[in-house]
Amino acid sequence: MANHIVLYQPEIPANTGNIGRTCAGTGTTLHLIRPLGFSTDDKMLKRAGLDYWHHMDIRYYDSAEEFFEKTEGVYYLLTKFGERFHTEMDFSDTDRNHYFVFGRETTGLPDWIMERYADNALRIPMNDKIRSLNLSNTAAILIYEALRQQGNQGLH
Numbered sequence: 001m002a003n004h005i006v007l008y009q010p011e012i013p014a015n016t017g018n019i020g021r022t023c024a025g026t027g028t029t030l031h032l033i034r035p036l037g038f039s040t041d042d043k044m045l046k047r048a049g050l051d052y053w054h055h056m057d058i059r060y061y062d063s064a065e066e067f068f069e070k071t072e073g074v075y076y077l078l079t080k081f082g083e084r085f086h087t088e089m090d091f092s093d094t095d096r097n098h099y100f101v102f103g104r105e106t107t108g109l110p111d112w113i114m115e116r117y118a119d120n121a122l123r124i125p126m127n128d129k130i131r132s133l134n135l136s137n138t139a140a141i142l143i144y145e146a147l148r149q150q151g152n153q154g155l156h
């Protein structure tokens, strides 16, 4: 089983490119839920992830409903409204698929997803001087926390 990053309607190509690069370097599958705010041929996306794009296991969905229908595992929502810190959740079971679901840069995750998976809503600590952390930074933090708990799985 594996770790998965799920981006709900990402808008900024450089964020997705950065996340793709981290996914390629850690064996993490990237799931993109449309509509995307860019073309995957976009120059900025290529600049951020160019040499790595072909190493990525990347899957596309036309809607969040389609994504949930076609995947199976444990879903975690990443949101500043989460009641638990991401470090309080146990990701150590490598027999499961762990799906880390991130919201859109401008509007986050829709209410129905927030309600359905409220028990697994996780927050990365921050103070009140900013509205939120950068999407690609949050994805990197989560991937490496999961890998740390899983013993890094052959990464060196």
Ligand SMILES: C[S@@+](CC[C@H](N)C(=O)[O-])C[C@H]1O[C@@H](n2cnc3c(N)ncnc32)[C@H](O)[C@@H]1O
Binding pocket: 078, 079, 080, 081, 101, 102, 103, 104, 105, 106, 107, 108, 109, 122, 123, 124, 125, 126, 132, 133, 134, 135, 138
């Ligand atoms: C730029 S933020 C979205 C901000 C949006 N206005 C909102 O209120 O959710 C993009 C995504 O990054 C993730 N994120 C940003 N800050 C976070 C935090 N402190 N804890 C967990 N996830 C965070 C969430 O998945 C969020 O949907």
